[in-house]
Amino acid sequence: MTRFDIDTKSAVPAYQQVMQAIKLEIMSGRLKNGDQLPSIRDLAKLLKLNPNTVAKAYYNLEAEGFIESRIGSGNWVKFQPAKQDTLRRAMLETELKNFLEKAVSLGFNIEDIKQLLERFINDE
Amino acid sequence: MTRFDIDTKSAVPAYQQVMQAIKLEIMSGRLKNGDQLPSIRDLAKLLKLNPNTVAKAYYNLEAEGFIESRIGSGNWVKFQPAKQDTLRRAMLETELKNFLEKAVSLGFNIEDIKQLLERFINDE
């Protein structure tokens, strides 16, 4: 797995940073279905975290369907693009809802947002 | 000001609910530049909150440039659309950036997002 570090100064909790990093590895295809992840203890030592913090990340990743854990054995990537698609869409919709809510509270309407998105895309 | 209630069961803190409600009043035009807001104590009594909770909402609204507070006197809406526009746009852009970042980390591209937005708009 690509090496990464925990930003201890960040407001984002360590376990979420671990989740995000592993999700990215999976989504980008650098981690594939069936690949083994480092053990909780190994990753904890590597990142200088308590094993429980890594366990929390793994636990949540499992709940979200990204990996699978087996006692005494280890952790594996479980990524089936077809199955995953509905999950990813649900996650995206949640994020979009949050964003739209904030936008509306700022006084923007849907048309404004579409225009901004257009301009944003063209600028990048 | 349009009446509103605090949802005590919500995970959103009371002071943020107050902020959101007042921002909406301002953004929608129901509260205009120069309009007086209820006093901290009055609004606290009305919403069954501690005065400090309302004070926190007002303090933040002032920091964000939406209102102005004066000791012994009261609180007034300070909304100059022309000036405010750049601030609102900056806030919206920040939110949009956050959203896009998450979307990309979920493996979506800009086209996916545009389509989802379209569908989202039509469904509501």
Place this chain on the structure above:
DNA sequence: TTAATTGTATTATATTAATAATACGATTAA
């Protein structure tokens, strides 16, 4: 001038979330 009303500051309490310490129990491999 004075009493009422206003926002502000300080401190305390309660709640939640993140992290850690420790022990437990299942699996693997020698």
Place this chain on the structure above:
DNA sequence: TTAATCGTATTATTAATATAATACAATTAA
């Protein structure tokens, strides 16, 4: 079978945040 290696469960500690209790200080209006 047994020792090492796993993930899991339980409980404690720490830190941050929201809210509240109380006191303070500026302004207003009689």
